[in-house]
C-alpha cells in the first residue's frame with residue numbers, strides 16, 4: 001500500500017495530523033528504507049519539511065535549532081562541525097535532520113550524544129500543549145520535537161572511533177562540554193555513544209576531572225569511563241572491543257590527541 005504524505009505548514013498542524021496516526025518524516029533517512037522495504041506498514045507520513053522548523057539562531061551564548069534543520073546546515077555552528085562530519089556521508093547529511101537523529105538507535109545517533117553532553121533541552125509539541133524535555137526523555141508517538149536549545153560550550157571535545165570515514169556507525173563516541181578556570185576543570189559533562197543501548201553520561205569520568213588540571217584528570221577520567229556503560233556486539237565491533245578501547249578514546253578526546 002502506498003503511504004499518503006502530508007505536508008503540514010506548521011508544527012501545530014503536524015501535531016493535529018499525528019493524532020490520527022502515521023509517522024513524522026524529517027529527512028526520511030531512517031523512515032524511508034523501512035517504508036520502502038515494507039518492514040513497517042505505514043499508511044500516513046507527515047513531513048516536517050514545510051512546517052517552519054528550519055530556523056538556526058544564536059543569541060548571546062545560546063543556540064536554538066529547529067528540529068528540521070539538516071545535519072549539513074548544523075555545521076554553521078563551527079564547534080559542531082566535527083560531529084556533523086562524523087555522521088554518515090554528505091548525501092545523508094543533506095537530508096537527515098536534527099530531530100530525526102534524536103531517534104536514531106545506537107550505535108547511530110552521534111548528534112544525540114553531543115546534545116546530551118551539551119545538556120540540550122527539547123521543545124516538544126502535541127495537541128495537549130508544549131513541554132520542555134531533556135535529551136533521552138521519552139517522546140510519545142503523538143509528540144513533535146520542534147527545536148533543541150543549548151548553551152554554546154566554553155570548551156568542547158568530540159571524538160568518534162569508526163571503521164571508515166563515511167557511513168560507519170560508532171564504535172565509541174565521546175562528547176564533552178567543559179569549563180576551565182585558572183587551569184582547573186570546574187565543569188565537565190561527558191556523554192558516550194556506541195557503548196550502551198542509548199547515549200549515556202560518563203558521570204564517574206566527570207567527577208574524576210573536576211578540580212584537576214585537564215592533563216592530570218584525563219587519564220583518571222578514562223579509567224572510570226566504563227561505569228554505567230553496557231557495550232554490545234554488532235557488525236562494527238564486539239562488546240569486548242568497545243570496552244577495551246573506550247578509555248583510550250576518552251583520554252584522546254579530552255586531550256585532543258590523534
Ligand SMILES: Cc1cc2nc3c(=O)[nH]c(=O)nc-3n(C[C@H](O)[C@H](O)[C@H](O)COP(=O)(O)OP(=O)(O)OC[C@H]3O[C@@H](n4cnc5c(N)ncnc54)[C@H](O)[C@@H]3O)c2cc1C
Pocket residue numbers: 023024025026027028029030031032048067068086087088089092095096097098099100101102103104107108109110111139143144145146167168169170
Ligand atoms: C547510510 C547511513 C549512515 C548513517 N550513519 C550515521 C552515523 O554515522 N551517525 C549517526 O548519528 N547517524 C547515522 N545515520 C543515521 C542518520 O543520522 C539518521 O538517519 C538521521 O539523523 C535521521 O534523521 P532523519 O531526519 O532522516 O530522520 P527520519 O528518518 O525522518 O526519522 C527518524 C525517526 O525520527 C522521527 N522523527 C523525525 N523528526 C522528528 C521530530 N521532529 N519529532 C519527533 N519525531 C521525529 C521519525 O518519525 C522517525 O521515527 C546513518 C543513516 C544512514 C542511512
